[in-house]
């Protein structure tokens with residue numbers, strides 16, 4: 430396996446490239462690009478959290494304990510209901526990760542357990558998406574993908590280092606194939622890791638998909654929101670109002686009325702169809 434320095438160098442370079450590409454190519458702000466670069470770099474160390482090799486693992490825990498509360502700031506403010514509870518939660522989270530989690534993992538784990546695996550990669554990326562609470566799903570995706578890339582660089586590097594060039598022949602070290610794996614030897618660990626990856630994946634879909642739509646509606650200017658007609662009673666597009674019976678014609682569409690989204694468009698079409706059926710007898 431590759432050592433601490435090789436891992437952090439590789440993921441650091443990868444992160445720099447990723448951050449630059451995000452900023453120059455994908456239109457993210459320089460700060461977002463730099464943050465994504467740092468997260469990619471840190472994630473390159475994550476799989477070795479379960480190693481028992483003294484200093485490096487302590488540094489990784491220190492880094493993770495410091496970065497996690499910062500990353501989760503908005504989430505902690507939401508949970509605590511304000512800035513002060515969020516600061517208190519940040520300190521508690523730091524202590525919990527720095528001392529509690531590291532002790533727990535060292536008691537439980539065997540190196541190259543499930544942390545060096547594809548499910549663990551997904552868990553890290555998904556947890557990042559959920560922890561990094563912001564209104565823009567693309568920014569959350571940028572950070573989560575960065576963590577996934579850093580994590581993947583570690584697994585691939587460990588695999589590369591398990592191949593030994595011996596003149597003309599290639600020999601595989603006993604550790605070959607143990608870094609990039611889908612399943613480990615321990616079935617409870619496999620079930621736990623895969624289940625957690627799937628659960629978090631579902632949470633990402635719910636949190637990133639449905640919630641962001643809800644939030645967009647909630648963030649709408651209150652005056653504008655007040656003018657959103659009730660879908661049960663409002664009349665359809667201006668110009669088509671004439672087809673409505675008297676129960677609808679008294680509600681004039683306002684000039685600021687919201688453009689219907691794709692789903693609502695279909696709904697309106699269905700209602701129009703239903704009304705024309707009503708008039709047909």
Ligand SMILES: [Zn+2]
Nearest residue numbers: 430476477587
């Ligand atoms: Zn490793």
